[in-house]
Amino acid sequence: MRTTSRPRGTAASAGRADGIAALRARAAKARARNAGRVADxxxxxxxxxxxxxxxxxGRPAREVIADLARGEAAWQIGMALHDQTMAAPPDILRNAACGEGCAFCCILSGGDGGTTTEAEATRLHAALAGRAGEPDGRNWHPEACPALDPDTRACRAYDARPIICRSFLSTDASACEANAQGGTEPGSGLLGSHLDYLAVLALIRETLKGMTRVPTYSLAQIAASAVGGADLATSLDTARHPSRVLDAACRDMARAGAAGRGRRL
Ligand code: SF4
Ligand code: SF4
Incomplete structure (x- = not known):
């Protein structure tokens, strides 16, 4: 049976870290592939x-490795970056058109919805598990996130929403509406800090290579499984990404102008 509170890999391989100093040395040699030199x-x-x-x-290395593998470390770093951005908001944020009930950005064209870590996926699942059988976002739009309330168009997992949702904004809701239908209107996308978050995650994955895996998951698939009544282990198995997806997410964010939820502001 799948466990979710420990990193994958054997105890012996995890023990090879030989302390946090050794982890730091491994990280120094690793690279966040596809994120670009500056983000790396x-x-x-x-x-x-x-x-x-x-x-x-004085944290035990084993505990730190678990936090790295599950995405807790990337979450803490990503939220710190997010809080910094909020404390000194750039023009794009001060001019954001985002408001309650505006949810074109929750139409997940392509069906994946974006990259989440195990920690994010687990929180999202927990927030939605009690909603099984209720109407969801797909009753409003066939490609909407299942976490969305179809009537109010509010996120039903707001406090548990992943960093990708916290990073998306727009200065023009009509551009979001057009882009949700396949358009390429400017003005909507992800804050640049999201690239740092993805680069940290990619760097962690390379740092732990050969020790334990750092899986990522589809936001849309986790939400769909949760509201479909699947338990956490089944939902994670269903939503698990191939490793190339994180590489592609880094590459798309590094190249300003990538389409849809991958666009960098
Ligand atoms: S990103 Fe676009 S669709 Fe989402 S809340 Fe902001 S303006 Fe509305
Ligand atoms: S988790 Fe919430 S904010 Fe994120 S896409 Fe789904 S409904 Fe929108």
């Missing part, structure tokens, strides 16, 4: 600061 450099600084803090606090 930032990801190194962010991850090393996280690991240095863990070292200062």
């Amino acid at each position: 450099d930032r990801a190194h600084r962010l991850l090393d600061a996280y690991l240095a803090a863990a070292e200062r606090h």
